[in-house]
Amino acid sequence: MSIYPDLRLYIGGEWRKTRDDLTVVNPATEEEIGRLPHARISDLDDALEAAETGFRVWCRTAPRERADIILKASALLRERQEEIARAITAEHGKPLAQARLEVIRGCEFFEWDAGEAVRSYGRVIPSAPGVRYLVHHQPIGVTLGLAPWNFPMSQPARKVAGALAAGCSIILKAAEETPAGALHIARAFHDAGLPKGVLNLVFGTPAEISGHLIRQEAVRLVAFTGSTTVGRHLSGLAAQNDTRALMELGGHAPVIVCEDTDVERAAISGAVRKYRNAGQVCTSPTRFFVHESIFAPFLETFSGRAAATKVGNGMAQDTEMGPLANERRVPALMDLIEDACAKGAELCVGGSPIEGPGYFLKPTVLANVPDDARVMQEEPFGPLAVINPVGSLDEAIARANSVPYGLAAYGFTNRADYIDRMTDEVEAGNLSINTLEASLPETPFGGVKSSGTGREGGTEGLENYMIVKTVSHSMSIV
Template sequence: MSSYPDLHLYIGGEWRKTATDLPVLNPATEEEIGRLPHAETSDLDDALTAAQDGFRIWSRTAPRDRADIILKASALMRERQEDIARAITAEHGKPLAQARLEVIRGCEFFEWDAGEAVRTYGRVIPSARGIRYIVHHQPIGVVLGLSPWNFPMSQPARKIAGALASGCSIILKAAEETPAGALHIAKAFHDAGLPAGVLNLVFGTPADISDHLIRQEPVRLVAFTGSTAVGRHLTTLASNHMTRVLMELGGHAPVIVCEDTDAKRAAVSGAVRKYRNAGQVCTSPTRFFVHESLFEPFLETFVKRAAATTVGNGAEPGVEMGPLANERRVPALAELVEDARAKGADLRTGGSRIGNVGYFFEPTVLANVPDDARVMREEPFGPLAVINPVASLDEAIERANAVPFGLAAYGFTNRADYADRMTDEVEAGNLSINTLEASLPETPFGGVKSSGYGREGGTEGLENYMIVKNISHSMDIV
């Protein structure tokens, strides 16, 4: 992993070190692979000043010119795919093949939003009273982006793409555990000729950074992806200053398997997707509600595929699942497993840490889990699946909706009436039928209930980064 980059802050078009730096660890080996500079308050103030200057330039830049720079940066990231992917695997642990796909997905976010940058249309509303009303979209201002550690490149890409395509400047605080993906994005935009101050990258103590920057008047939008608990806190801070927020928060995705589907095919696809990224995905399928007529063959097939998953260092060939991204996830998962077993759940495979070097955890399946088990209410954010039988679609929908989250949900059926019922009744911002793909760059992504609000991606995505101004123009000559 010699391609791991030298880490810096990026402020006002310049790379910066600080007096304080902390180690970045490889979760597969627990070895230090880099030193990450942590921003002081003075660095944050410099980033804010730079972002204000950048906004004045970028908001007046023609959408076509903004799109050209975004596309140029994306092309550079595609050329650098291998270096970026290897850095992601080193700091996060995911298999190299998955890291390569993440780089491409991040580029697709940039490319889609670059196309949308030239289509932020307004409209003209005629009036019988001789007044013409013009609806105009304008960039909202300086954006504070806060991205998580589970997708080091594609998660920052979503926020940067939306901000830049809309004409905003952005201060991005990426995850301290996985900083290289965001750093590579900043390098690509720097090399593509993005004006200084339009994109600024900082790292440090998350609470200190968010508390200091959210209270600053130039910050007009807080775009956050992370846990519901942190999202609620940030929303409260922002509300004190009437600052708009875009929140993509936690999930606990249900999967409804109806009696008319192919149990084994659904089980294999469910298991493969469950253990992608070691289950550290906010849309990861977790709570499987399987019709009782299919329960045993589904469970048997799922367990067999889970147990066959090749776990190891993501840099090694043939590995399907790497380690958890950080040490604290290991005891958190073990506690959920033990709580479920104590309440009567059946542990069918996995459930334990692997070895004593690296943050490896077995692909795990719990069956017949009672509703009072913690894992039925708390998102495991790891390689843990819960499989329970249900007697009907009514019961499956009721249990799917029984948590306060509503980010992603999935269903397997060949009946149109069942698909229609799930579409109407399952409480989720993203529902997938007979597929476990939750979103694409061209589709709006976000949650309901405690999974947040606002959307990223699709034609709806840029709306969060813009204000709508109504202009009244009298046709009378004064």
């Protein structure tokens, strides 16, 4: 397919192939679209050596120069938007319109962090005469970035943007199922004149790559986005070396719909956002807790919009939802649906695969799902919504907080006292009221409880890639 790039590793400013490779499949057609080089241990060691060399250059590069290169790369990505978007749709399946927006979203991460690169201010702490206490922020060193498959361009962009803006070098391992977005990032920075070794891109066996590189003394930060199970394992590996870990892990986002809200607006916007990216989003609204007085019209409107969602190949102009990104997700979701129905849940819409090639599942709505159903505790990470009635805000908040996750949460209300209650009591790193937008480049993003540690985005995001050094300066020898 001419829209799909020639896949390579990027190490020390050079593109390389390996003898071993992996198959990349279009999830809408199940056809092979590319062959991905598989990094060997020697490739990983080369990437680490290159990153160490690149860091020595990049950390001494003026912040304004770093920002200029980041902005130049972002401009190139914007110019190549259509090419990148089509590659993303081919490998991931998401509708082309969503892929185009993802490219822009990734560029916005670069542009925001480029601006922050020149604002990594320190401070002077008031002290006695003849003494100065100075606080400096310095890049932490070589970073290992581990990005997931659900957003092939914007997720790697977040990690590369933070590292490069702070003055770090990075070894990026992007997802093997969806490698094209990360490859296009590396191309853009190569063409923008980034010094060799500052950005390195590898693919292969995830456990082998993380197990080898996290143990290396030169790696000072591990930045991971993915499941809680894998994140805990990686955090354990990092802890063995006292390596800093930035973890953005699983979610199971609740949506509290209060009795005073606009029912149609909340239901339609909830359904549209639920099936974006086929629900394969860590912030996807999933557990809807709707006040019993408006439950019936909310469920009817939401289910109608879900049933009307146009499912198909992401390259088709009218497609609203594409396939699941990989074959294993269909049976995993069917297990959750069947378990809920066996325990008494009502299947309102969907609930079955779509016949033909591709990993397609109908947009699904379950209602009146009992608390002992697995889907009430396990993140489905797919086009599956759960809608349950509640009798009060107290009950809604208690049920929203009943899972071990706390990444994103949402609320619909026009009452100031309800907003205050949710702000104070909902356990989430990101709470959105009357909107389903969970994060922006300028806002810090991350979770609480089992949803991770640290933040990406905003000024707080850049701090993860830096160390704080206090310098005490006396005017005379003591």
